Amino acid sequence: MKTFLGAAMVSLFSLTAFAQNEISYTVSFPNAIHHEAEISMYIPNVPAGTLKVRMSRSSPGRYATHEFGKNVYHLKAFDGTGKPLTVNQSAGDVYEIPGHGNSVKITYTLFGNWIDGTYAGFDETHAHMNIPATFAFPLGMDNRARTVKFNYAGNQNWKVATQLKPQADGSYFAPNLQYFMDSPIEIADYKTASWQVKNTDGKMQTIHLVSHANDDQQTIDNYTTMLKKMVDEHLAVWGEFPTYDYGHYYFLHDVYPDNAGDGMEHRNSTSIVQRTPKIAGYESNLLGTFSHEYFHSWNVERLRPKTLEPFNFEHANMSNELWLAEGFTQYYGNLLLTRAGLKTEDNAIQTFNGLVNAVLLSPGALNFSPIEASRYAVFADAGVAIDQTNKANIFTSYYTYGAATALALDLRLRAEFKLTLDDYMRALWKAYGKPEIAYTVPDLEKTLASLTKDQSFAASFFKKYIYGTEKNDYAKLLLNAGLVLRKASPGKAFTGFGRLTVQNGRVILPQTLIGTPAYQAGLDVDDVLLTIDGTAIKDLETVNAVTDAHQPGDVLNITYLYRGVEKSTKLTLAENPALELISIEKTGGTLTAAMQNFKTSWLGTQVKSKTTN
Template sequence: MKKLTSSALAYLITLFMTSAFAAAPAPAKISYNVTFPEAQAHYAEVEMNITGLAQPSLEVKMPVWAPGSYLVREFAKNIESLSANTKGKAIAASKINKNTWKINTTGISSVTVKYKVYAFELSVRTSFIDASHAFLSTTGIFLYPKGMVSSPSTIHISPYKDWNKVSTSLETVNGDTFTRTAPNFDILYDSPLEIGTQDVFDFDVDGTHYEVAMYGGGNYDKERLKVDMAKVVRAEVAVFGENPNKHYTFIVHNKQRNGGGLEHLSSTVLGASREQYSSPGGYRGFLSLVAHEHFHLWNVKRLRPIALGPFDYDNENYTTNLWIAEGFTAYYQNLILRHADISNQQDYLGDMTGDINTVENQPGTRVQPLSESSFDAWIKGYRPNENSYNTGISYYDKGAVVGMLLDLEIINDSNGKFSLDDVMKYMYDTYYKGKKRGYTDAEFKAGFEKFAGKKLDDFYAKYINGLDAIDYNKYLNYAGYKLVDNLADTQEPSLGVFTNSRKIITTVLRDGAGWVDGLNVNDEITAIDDTPVTDMAAILKGKKVGDKVNVTVNRDGQRFVIPVTLQRNNNVKYSINEIEGANAKQLAVRKKWLKL
């Protein structure tokens, strides 16, 4: 082969690069028009326009789940009347699986896809439309072209009647509130939209602008919320050392009874009861929810398990680390209120005791390890049945408890130099900012060990991957506290069942009296020892542990009398009490932990 001169070689390289770039097709452009001609009937109509196509076929897809809510919800079930056309001429759009439509685009450069979406489930993770407003949870509204998740898109909204506001973290186009843009579909699917006449107020915290959109009314005090929500924000920024957002949106749905929240990269959706703001407990509960979801903008939206990004929108995204992503966030939601001086020491210890009582009173905590609870969220966590109380444990509740244990361990072992805050900041800086990826289980364990100054193999074996009973007092003693069971000396007899107001059994507790002797879920208890049941507690109050009683039940329309031997009610009711004469180190740990 003849050797080329350097000038000839340079010419060929330039020619090749020019040809390659010339051959590369321009990226397709994607836009949506959303209208609400039948808002009163809970429908949105979506027109998806794609131009610049240069491919023989196009597949458009609907996500099957919403990030942050670990359940396949099959959003495509709400799509109706999907059709496709090019320049007004109809073309075939064939559904090829549960969430995908295929369109023949041979020789076609532009396609318009039209479809209707039914939306009548007002939750933080699903869409709802009526004549008063539209809440668009974007994973259930917008199809995406397969292979184009990284493509930008524009969304234009035609409001219904008097709707005059859009609340979302998506940027406007030319200042038009009804036209928004997303740099890619991960951002679009992480940016819900509230459209209507919602009450909006805002505040700023150290250069970050916050918008709060209130739908549904309520007895909230906007000026008070501005002050206290800003306190929450500052306390959380102090953990991570920065606020990665320039603007952030709270969407709050106030209903007669409501709760829950779902985090997003630069926004969140909260469920609240419209009258809860006037009571101290209700108000603090709302701020706790604010703290939880806002903390997620770091923990899980940026600092995340490696399985949670890039997202697979077609399938489950399994991880054993939701006890960190969600459980630690549940731990911080109340600790932040203490650090922000919104709640006092006793408020916080009461909140923590509530988590401990929840974990210890649930039989499933002795059946399902914490890491398995995380992994099984997709198949168990959001699909509870009548026996779930006996077979599983929440990675929120037990994760919060484990967060407390690790926080106290790190503070104690470092002589007050470090806390769990330092672990969270280190992991955020190292993996989100530095490595620009999620963390593995082993990497987060190494982060704990870095600041505890020792291996935590035994801790993981017992409390993360195992089923050992938690030695609460070992950790609480570090801060001069002890855990006391206020029911330890009681001998209250129990049937070992939970019932509803109609005395129908909803849960039979594992190894309890009803479990052993054959009471069933859905049995209606009508009598005990021939005494009609109007007040079951009063009837049992006259009995003793070990007594045998005849329980009459209506089971599927038939009468059964079931002998049951009463057992002791094994429920615990803990409180966290101060140890008299706590030493200087214990008091120092307490001060560091609670920022007293």
């Protein structure tokens, strides 16, 4: 009894000390109609010396920097008695309070009018908050717990939805800064539906659809039925659910045509912002984001690259592994909707066709590796720049590049080892995801070698296709499933002009791509086409007509304006390189039983075969 009481006293002391160090926020919306929120932060037990408070410059789920501090103003500080304190703004998003007592209260106004997964938005219909865009935080206190309360008395129908833990006093709790920053919040008159899932350990968890949309409850319920099918296919890949903190997972769904649009994964929730009038009538189009983001609750949130640990809120983490973290997720996001019967097989084939075209034809993939594409994310992932870049020639999205790599690995594992990419993902989950051990690229190679029992295969695959720029033989691999990869327009002339724009009768070039006839001819962005082969160019129809009248290998005389000066060049037409992926039957060939079985095991539902194991 003495020992028990002693332990209880120690536990009580620890909880008391924990509470005494807790950083608490209060948020109110007196001017929501003009997109403002009023935020206060109370910091107890402030250490001696200058207190530094800052806004984040990065956000979980994003890989570039964002200047969240630009929307903060009227920031003030007070001591425990309410006396104003001196605040020095040492950087755009950093504030220093040199003299203070034991406790400090910070207040500020935040403007937010951008509804997506990265920023914050306030109006009379809702408060949509990504935490790094909303809450300032003190430096050096990352391990302290956080609580937040919301005052929205004038909006009687509003309700709070978040993965933060609800408290008896109406506040919401996070154990530390990392968890707090990873917990988006939606406050609105939303509709919701939920269902329970049983994990392999027998414990029940609840998945919630929370939709702020112009739809009735029946639409939400019907959409939830579709999401259940999707979730079942995700479970079939991994073999078990993650253990969601507090037993809940939330789809925070915001639907309105003027939204910015986005999908942003978090540990026990995802923020999905979509730009349609409502859910009803658009269900199938909206599912892709749900599937991608839900896959992240395994891949990225728990199966996590070491380069993202810990997440840095002062600048972007540079990661080598986004080709797997985002790219493999992109591959599965679409594949699992097909397996669930929510997308057709033709939809899947069309998606694979886009992946193969991108990885085989884009300069970014031809000249840069998946790792290099991942590292460029610090500039590419919703990063903002006003100057032109050479992005089209040096970068292929790690989403696309990684998804194409996943496609090749899946097909090779099936053809060469009688394994699947599902097996590989489960092996990674067992080794690194479930125990939450951050991985490196060598760890990924090691797991592939262990799974296949073929060290040379794993070493070769990573050397050629992950560290290097070689490409898999997609035509050979896809033929195993009765899919033929071939030229989409054989013998058709190709200029490489890209997506031309027409302004007041002037046909203007975009940035031209390395290796195309237009690039080789010295044509570049903002050049204005004047004549092709002696024909005056005033519209896109004329460009197409002149091109179609020629064959690959023909040389065209072109005149154009470069910075207002007329110039001329010669362009040698090439054959259109675009590829198409079609079923073998459409080519006049025969779909063999082996091909059909291969395709069915790949694109067909896995729920029965996996969940009964």
